[in-house]
Amino acid sequence: MNKIFFLVLFLMLHVESFTQNKPNIIVIFTDDQGYADIGINGQVDDIKTPNIDLLAKNGVRMTSGYVTAPQCIPSRSGLLTGRYQQRFGLDHNGTIPLPLDEVLISQRMKKAGYVTGMTGKWHLEPNHQQKLWINKNMPELKGEKFKPSDIPFEKKEPYMSSNRGFDKTFQGYVQNYWANYSLDGKEDMEAQWIIQDGYRLDIQTNATVKFIENNSDKPFFYYTSYFAPHVPLGATKKYLDRFPEDMPQRRRYCLAMMSAIDDGVGKIKETLKKEGIEDNTVIFFISDNGAPLKLHMEDKPGVGVGWDGSKNTPWVGEKGMISEGGIRVPFIMNWPAGLPKGLVYDKPVISLDVAATCNALAGLQDTEELDGTNLIPYLNNVKKGAPHEALFWRFWGQSAIRMGDYKFLQSGQYEYLFDVTSLEHENKNLIDEYPKKAKVLKKRLQQWSRELKNSGIPVKDFNAQDAVFRNYYLKL
Structure with missing residues (x-):
């Protein structure tokens, strides 16, 4: 009875504190990373992710964490809307872009007074494979196959992150970024394409860090969408040198890319600590789908199309499948002030829960539009049972x-x-x-x-x- 009393008292005090000072939220979303490829999941012995592992050791690791699809665009649409993407007809990459009338987490958080930002992979604007959208919106285009250049940028711009609730955007993959702030201190640029020198994962880390430094005095929501370990594989000597050469090249590149992300996680945590906001910042770490094994994990020459070097051990299947290997992914939550440390949670959760949890933490009213569940009461053992019936x-x-x-x-x-x-x-x-x-x-x-x-x-x-x-x- 005393334990229950003190738990309730603890939560009441913390709810009051967070009402006065809403928690910051960072969602780290990796790209084609399999379940095996964080060290703390204990499936392989060649991965090196000490900072990501520390997120779990000082937070909550979900061993039954899922995404809504085994492919990039639908999975990202489910995450950012908090709704099963099939509700609005975005079943797979080749259907439609994320509809403009869908409300994103970023838009909800802005309504709650948060400053919002993102970096890295977006992939939610119209593309040349989306025949349904092209036939409806560009009937002048004839034929069955289209090229990327067939869709002019003015058709894409309304769908870009800068028009979807993100105040600050540094959207891009490798060197080309659609940005309205810079890494050298400019904050109020008009959104424009810029060329950013450097290694793609370091750039995306640095964009996250710069945003935190610029906005540490107010509640913020930030989406760090690392473009890795998705092909084309790429890593600098700094990261490749951490792994021996006598292994499949694609595996070595994957390990190097994950090491770069891990360094990034460490740098993000250091920045939060330096700004005095680490304790009251929630971090989600999730992959968008399982690794593309291409059936046999063949170490084909080059760094392009093929196995990305990641692994889904111990699960069956891969990207493109709704078996566990395609949809069961690394899934961590870290919030020093509000979650237990070292909890391993085995009840099923899903990326839809990110939006519902953010909505609750921001003090917004519950809405039936969202298909996810606020995870905080379950992870703190205030609510019993599983977050989802199905x-x-x-x-x-x-x-x-x-x-x-x-x-x-x-x-x-x-x-x-x-x-x-x-x-x-x-x-x-x-x-x-x-x-x-x-x-x-x-x-x-x-x-x-x-x-x-x-x-x-x-x-x-x-x-x-x-x-x-x-x-x-x-x-x-």
């Missing part, structure tokens, strides 16, 4: 639901039931042993699918890749 996925010709320990997955006309908490996880199909359980989960999945813009569960392959990926399961 989590859902639909991508290409695949659909899945996780309820409790079990996951029902349908790929085309093939159906599977897995206990994803067991040692066998997705290596053992239990559908013949538990047909009633599979039926219950499938019915709930169908119910969810009817809420979506393009309703229903696919019963045939979307493309040839679906059939290729299903070879992971056909042996079961």
Whole structure:
């Protein structure tokens, strides 16, 4: 009883404190990083991520942390809106850009008085693969295939980060950045394309640090979207020298890129400490989807298309699949003043929860628009049970639901039931042993699918890749 009393008192005092001084929030989102590739997940022995590991040791590591899709654009759309992206028809990369009428976390945080910013990969503006959007918005373009140059920048600009609730933006991949502040101190530029010298991951770290230094006297929300370890692989000698040459080249580059990100995390933490705001800053660390293994993790020459060197161990599958390897990712929360230290949390959570948690921390009213859950009460053991009754996925010709320990997955006309908490996880199909359980989960999945813009569960392959990926399961 005394423990409960003091816990309630502690939370009441902290709620009052944070009402007066809302916590800062940084969302670090990596690109094509597999579950194995943070040291603290304990799956490989060649990764070096001491600063990321420290985030978990001094915070909360979610071992069942998911994203909403095994591909970049839909996953980022789910994160930033806090809504299943299928609700607005953004099922995969080749559909539409993130619609302008969807409300982003950045816009919600601005409403709550936060200054907002971002750096790195955006990938949510129109692109040449989005035939649905092109046919509707650029009917003058004819044909089945389009080039990037077919879409003029004036068509993209409304969708850029600077017009989606981000006050300060340093959006870009390698050297070209759409920016309205600079790394040498300019704060109030008109958004414009600039060339930034340096290594892409160091640039994205430095943009984060500069924003923190410029805005440490007010509550802020910042989205650090590292372009790594996504191909094309690239690392400087400084980072490559940390790893031996007698390993697959693609693996070595991945390890070097993750080491650069890890240095960045350390530098961000140092900056927060220097500015006196470390304790009251929430940091999320999540990957946008699992690693693209390209089936065999072949160490092809060069640094372009192919395996990015990352690993999804111990899970089955890869990017493009809604098996665990495609959607179960590194997922950490760190908040020294408001979360326990060293907690390993195994109940399912999802990237949708970021928006709901930010909404609550900012003091905004709950809204039914958001599909996520405020994680703070669960991680502090104030709310019992699991944050979600069920989590859902639909991508290409695949659909899945996780309820409790079990996951029902349908790929085309093939159906599977897995206990994803067991040692066998997705290596053992239990559908013949538990047909009633599979039926219950499938019915709930169908119910969810009817809420979506393009309703229903696919019963045939979307493309040839679906059939290729299903070879992971056909042996079961």
